[in-house]
Amino acid sequence: xxxxxxxxxxxxxxxxxxxxxCVPSCAEGAIQIIDGKARLVSDIYCxxxxxxxxxxxxxxxxxxxxxxxxxxxxxxxxxxKAGGRDAEPSPTPAAGETTLPxxxxxAHTMDFxxxxxxxxxxxxxxxxxxxxxELRHWPVKLYLAHPEAPYFEDAELLVAAxxxxxxxxxxxxxxxxGKAVVIGCPKLDNAELYVKKLAAIFRAHNIQKVQxxxxxxxxxxxxxxxxxxxxxAAGKRVPVEDAxxxxxxxxxxxxxx
Numbered sequence: 339x340x341x342x343x344x345x346x347x348x349x350x351x352x353x354x355x356x357x358x359x360c361v362p363s364c365a366e367g368a369i370q371i372i373d374g375k376a377r378l379v380s381d382i383y384c385x386x387x388x389x390x391x392x393x394x395x396x397x398x399x400x401x402x403x404x405x406x407x408x409x410x411x412x413x414x415x416x417x418x419k420a421g422g423r424d425a426e427p428s429p430t431p432a433a434g435e436t437t438l439p440x441x442x443x444x445a446h447t448m449d450f451x452x453x454x455x456x457x458x459x460x461x462x463x464x465x466x467x468x469x470x471x472e473l474r475h476w477p478v479k480l481y482l483a484h485p486e487a488p489y490f491e492d493a494e495l496l497v498a499a500x501x502x503x504x505x506x507x508x509x510x511x512x513x514x515x516g517k518a519v520v521i522g523c524p525k526l527d528n529a530e531l532y533v534k535k536l537a538a539i540f541r542a543h544n545i546q547k548v549q550x551x552x553x554x555x556x557x558x559x560x561x562x563x564x565x566x567x568x569x570x571a572a573g574k575r576v577p578v579e580d581a582x583x584x585x586x587x588x589x590x591x592x593x594x595x
Contacts, residue, residue, distance in 0.1 A: 340407075340408075341405040341406055341407055342405070342406065342407075342408055343403060343404070343405055343406075344386055344403065344404075344406055344408070344409075345386035345388075345401050345402070345403050345531065345534075345535075346378070346381055346384045346386050346401070346402065346403075346404065346406045347368065347369070347378050347384050347386070347388065347390060347399060347400075347401060347402075348378075348399070348400055348401070348402040349369070349375070349376050349377060349378060349398055349399055350398045350399075350400075351375050351377075351398075352398075353396045353397060353398035354375050354376050354394075354396065354398040355396060356371055356374040356375050356376065357395065357396075358371050358376070359393045359394060359395060360376050360390040360393045360394050360399060361376070363389050363390045363393040364384075364389060364390050365389065366383045366384065366385055366414040366417075366418070367379070367383060367414065367417050367418045368380065368383035368384040368385075368414070369390060376394075376398070376399075379417075380407075380417075381406040381407040381409075382407045382408070382409060382410040382413050382414070383409075383410075383413065383414045383417055384406075384409060385409045385411075385414075386401065386409065387481075387482055388401045388481055388482070391481075400528060401481065401528060401531055402531070403531060403534050448475060448476040449474070449475050449487075449488060449489050451474045451475070451489060469510070470510075471510060472510040472511065472514040472515040472516075473510075473514065473519070474489060474517075474518065475487065475489040475518060475519075478519055478520060478521050479500075479520070479521060479522065480497075480520040480521065480522040480527075480532055480535055480536070481522065481527070481531075481535075483520050483535065483539070485535065485538035485539045485541075485542050486542050489518050490518050490539055490542070490543040490545065491543045491544060492543070492544050492545075492546060493517065493518040493543070493545060493546065494516065494517045494518070494545075494546050494547045494548075494549065495517065495518050495519070495520070495539070495545050495547070495548045495549070496513060496514060496517040496518070496519040496520075496548075496549050496551060497519075497520055497521075497522075497536070497548060497549070497550050497551070497561060497564075497565055498513070498519060498520075498521045498550075498551040498552070498561075499521070499522070499523060499524065499551065499552040499553055499558050499561055500521040500522060500523050501523070501553055501558075502521075502551045502552060502553060502583050503521075505553060505583050505584070505585055505586075505587050506551075506583045506587050506589070507587055512589075513549070513551055513581070517549070520536075520539075522561070524552075524557060524558060524559075524560030524561045524563075524564055525557040525558070525560065529560060529564055532564050532568075533564050533567045533568045533571060534568075534571070535568075536564065536565060536568030536569075536572075537568040537569075537571040537572040538572075539568075540568060540569060540572035540574045540576065541572045541573075541574070545574070545576050546576075546577075547576065547577045547578075547579065548565055548569075548576055548577070548578045548579070549578075549579045549580075549581060549592075550562045550565050550578065550579070550580050550581065551581045551583065551592075552580075552581075552582060552583070553582070553583055553584070553585060554582050554583065554584045554585065554590060555585070562578075562580050565578060566578070579592060580592050
């Protein structure tokens, strides 16, 4: 089978102690304990979405981009069945939703833009109605974002440090409104992977503008470098606006400063 450049799971055998915590988190059965170590059974069973990342207590699992056989949803389902497991059913997509090949509902691509046009508030309680969400799609983690998701087309893209919405109380009306958004941490996450993921988004879509929102702490400024490196890798020229928020919730540079 021909190989393509894509994101797949990588397991560091030196760090892995074979505890098996990652195995049930993989809805496709791509990870098994073999000879006392967690191992990726086959590239074709790994969808590359990384549901297993947060389960390893030793940090032995990460996502890498390399030449690999394409993910095969049917083969993964047959693999699960052979092992006595059923594929986790994906929920029936509602209007504006696209089901990705993953059993995890948190990774399904969902497009809320039509709801926004109709003036409907986000799903939630009365408080959500008083302060409606400006989120127009899901997921928002850059790790999980699908580069070909339709809501990126012709969009203004907000690339935000994942601490910024917590620090800045008016994040939704002041920064998120009318934009597609991806979030991540330039210090704790895989910066190289983020460059490649953003570059794939830039290549696949006509992005009108990029706004980078990060905190004032030094490590957070790496988010702007990631965006610039991704644009260079994609060969795209897109206007980029940088905004800095203090840990006390004040915009100290960029929009609204």
